[in-house]
Amino acid sequence: MPAPPADARTFLTECASVEPCGEDGVILRLKRDEPLPPLRAARFFMLSADVPGFPTIPRPFSVYRQESGELEFLIKVMGRGTRALADLSLGTTVRVTGPLGNGWPEIDGDAHAVMLAGGIGSAPFFMAIEQALAGSHGSKLEASDMTLVYGAATKGFLYDIERFAALGVRVVAATDDGTDGFHGNALEALKQGWETGEIPTDCRLYACGPDPMLRATERLARERELECWLSLEDLMGCGVGICNGCPVPTLPEGAMGDWPNAKCCVEGPVFSIADVTL
Ligand SMILES: Cc1cc2nc3c(=O)[nH]c(=O)nc-3n(C[C@H](O)[C@H](O)[C@H](O)COP(=O)(O)OP(=O)(O)OC[C@H]3O[C@@H](n4cnc5c(N)ncnc54)[C@H](O)[C@@H]3O)c2cc1C
Ligand code: FES
The missing domain is CATH 3.40.50.80 (Nucleotide-binding domain of ferredoxin-NADP reductase (FNR) module)
Known part of the structure; x- marks a missing residue:
């Protein structure tokens, strides 16, 4: 059974800044006293904040940048969760679960x-x-x-x-x-x-x-x-493989073909088209 990555954990961070970005986006910086080890690009975190308007279910976001003790997220305001994150005040506590998912494969220079x-x-x-x-x-x-x-x-x-x-x-x-x-x-x-x-x-x-x-x-x-x-x-409920809310159809001949669907949160979010099809 696919499981969440061994390095994933839930921890509390503090909103260090929220800066506008583009027409409807923000860059959210979260500070943690103990910095995380370097993360592979395209891994993601489930974020939630105990502020008015934030939905019960955390929302997934790719890590955008990682600098000293801060994690940066580039967020487009889509609905309640992203609006609440964009409106966070300095110092507000944000609950973070991650790092989750696999990230991009090695990008080598062959092509x-x-x-x-x-x-x-x-x-x-x-x-x-x-x-x-x-x-x-x-x-x-x-x-x-x-x-x-x-x-x-x-x-x-x-x-x-x-x-x-x-x-x-x-x-x-x-x-x-x-x-x-x-x-x-x-x-x-x-x-x-x-x-x-x-x-x-x-x-x-x-x-x-x-x-x-x-x-x-x-x-x-x-x-x-x-x-x-x-x-x-994909839309995600839990981010850790429990809710079955993120199915991705697999190809029978691919590496995940012994089951009709992969779970985007634990087997992805990055997939080769040799293994899945949209
Ligand atoms: C692995 C992963 C990484 C992600 N990384 C980022 C990121 O770096 N930056 C970022 O801004 N967003 C990212 N997203 C998408 C982000 O999670 C959603 O935009 C967010 O959950 C919306 O929450 P909300 O409460 O604001 O909107 P909701 O109120 O839940 O939804 C508002 C509207 O947006 C639609 N919607 C919600 N989520 C998605 C989605 N994933 N795709 C298409 N439509 C959607 C809903 O159907 C609804 O119409 C990522 C999603 C995943 C799974
Ligand atoms: S989001 Fe719950 S199983 Fe993937």
């Missing part, structure tokens, strides 16, 4: 790494790029080995894009309304990059974003026979 982010789906990529540049989980990549294709409906949903660009990798912005970068979605921008030769066709895809974007990424990767990993942002 160009194309990271496809849709809106708030950029959150698990910041540390992924930092870690690949530093060689923290295997091969040390050059900035020229990676491209971030960052798509959103409009410019205001390209959260913190300047900070991604400051990492030195190629960042291709794409907006549905043409307010920034390529006029169209992230996959159209990728295809154009392939056509112009700006993005190598010999690549691996890593994607996080809304479901339609992830389904289209899976289709494209299968058509082109590219290796592809998706970080899924």
